Amino acid sequence: MRRGLFGYVTVMVGAALLLALGNSIAPASEGAARDQHKAVFGILPPDMATPERPMTPERVTLGRFLYFDPRLSKNQDISCNSCHRLDQAGVDGEPTSPGHKGQLGGRNSPTVMNAGLHLAQFWDGRAADLEEQAKGPILNPVEMAMPSEDHVVTVLESIPGYPPLFAAAFPDDPKPVSYENMALAIGAFERGLVTPSPFDLYLAGDDEALSPEAAQGLDQFYALGCPTCHNGVGVGGGIYRQLGQAHPYETADVGRFEVTGKEIDRKVFKVPSLRNVTATGPWFHDGSIQSLDEAVRLMAWHQLGLETTAEDRAQLIVFLEALQGEPDPAYVAEPKQLESGPNTPGPDPS
Numbered sequence: 001m002r003r004g005l006f007g008y009v010t011v012m013v014g015a016a017l018l019l020a021l022g023n024s025i026a027p028a029s030e031g032a033a034r035d036q037h038k039a040v041f042g043i044l045p046p047d048m049a050t051p052e053r054p055m056t057p058e059r060v061t062l063g064r065f066l067y068f069d070p071r072l073s074k075n076q077d078i079s080c081n082s083c084h085r086l087d088q089a090g091v092d093g094e095p096t097s098p099g100h101k102g103q104l105g106g107r108n109s110p111t112v113m114n115a116g117l118h119l120a121q122f123w124d125g126r127a128a129d130l131e132e133q134a135k136g137p138i139l140n141p142v143e144m145a146m147p148s149e150d151h152v153v154t155v156l157e158s159i160p161g162y163p164p165l166f167a168a169a170f171p172d173d174p175k176p177v178s179y180e181n182m183a184l185a186i187g188a189f190e191r192g193l194v195t196p197s198p199f200d201l202y203l204a205g206d207d208e209a210l211s212p213e214a215a216q217g218l219d220q221f222y223a224l225g226c227p228t229c230h231n232g233v234g235v236g237g238g239i240y241r242q243l244g245q246a247h248p249y250e251t252a253d254v255g256r257f258e259v260t261g262k263e264i265d266r267k268v269f270k271v272p273s274l275r276n277v278t279a280t281g282p283w284f285h286d287g288s289i290q291s292l293d294e295a296v297r298l299m300a301w302h303q304l305g306l307e308t309t310a311e312d313r314a315q316l317i318v319f320l321e322a323l324q325g326e327p328d329p330a331y332v333a334e335p336k337q338l339e340s341g342p343n344t345p346g347p348d349p350s
Contacts, residue, residue, distance in 0.1 A: 087332070
């Protein structure tokens with residue numbers, strides 16, 4: 001009964017939102033409809049800097065070098081960009097990413113694009129922000145496998161180009177080359193990975209940015225109740241939800257329960273952003289779904305209790321395509337790697 005009630009309430013919420021917008025976006029009501037959409041999704045900012053996490057040019061430059069540098073891994077063969085490819089919508093296209101000596105992680109690597117818009121990082125929200133997230137994979141034995149923070153600092157200090165860059169990025173720090181500052185710089189760079197899309201152009205006032213088919217897909221998005229979870233400026237990423245709210249979803253992954261130990265968080269995950277979703281497969285927390293059509297079908301069933309037709313899903317996916325955007329090519333261009341010094345530690349394949 002509870003599952004049926006949840007599905008009913010969700011559909012009713014979606015229907016109410018759709019009624020507020022009208023069954024189609026007619027020119028005479030375009031402004032009112034757009035205002036309604038802005039209230040649900042907000043406006044994409046030019047970057048994701050905050051007063052607490054600034055994006056100074058010096059920090060961004062340093063962060064870019066660090067993001068692409070494989071020497072932050074034990075065997076010097078894995079960088080942040082290995083799993084979060086900036087030329088591939090911020091993902092590597094793998095169900096789970098290979099790390100040190102080919103070990104596979106337990107969850108799909110989510111896109112780094114627009115990730116600073118999220119309420120927290122990782123599928124289970126265990127990192128508060130991008131800067132905290134940047135610290136994790138480098139020391140994870142399955143991922144980049146560096147033995148300690150001190151070892152990372154030793155490597156950075158041994159590369160002649162890094163100490164001046166750290167000093168410029170953190171001029172008030174008496175010891176600028178540190179693990180904390182490394183993470184702050186990577187986070188500063190990642191806060192510029194914003195991907196404006198046709199949908200954002202539409203929200204900004206461009207009536208031609210959405211095709212009629214995409215506008216119909218937007219209506220379908222509301223009709224199915226998708227904005228109950230996929231809302232806010234990230235079109236997701238702002239809340240946690242149990243996987244399988246309407247119909248149980250079989251997975252051994254207990255999700256956020258690992259972080260909180262609370263039974264209410266069992267199989268709870270951060271709702272993923274739908275920005276660039278057409279380019280960030282395979283989908284779901286375990287990367288087990290190879291088709292976006294299948295991902296939409298399963299989400300409608302397990303989260304909303306709805307059976308969808310192929311036509312429903314095709315119409316919705318046209319709208320999802322309008323959420324596809326690209327970062328500034330110059331911003332994400334890979335820099336030439338800083339040269340190692342004579343005392344730079346080499347790869348450790350152990």
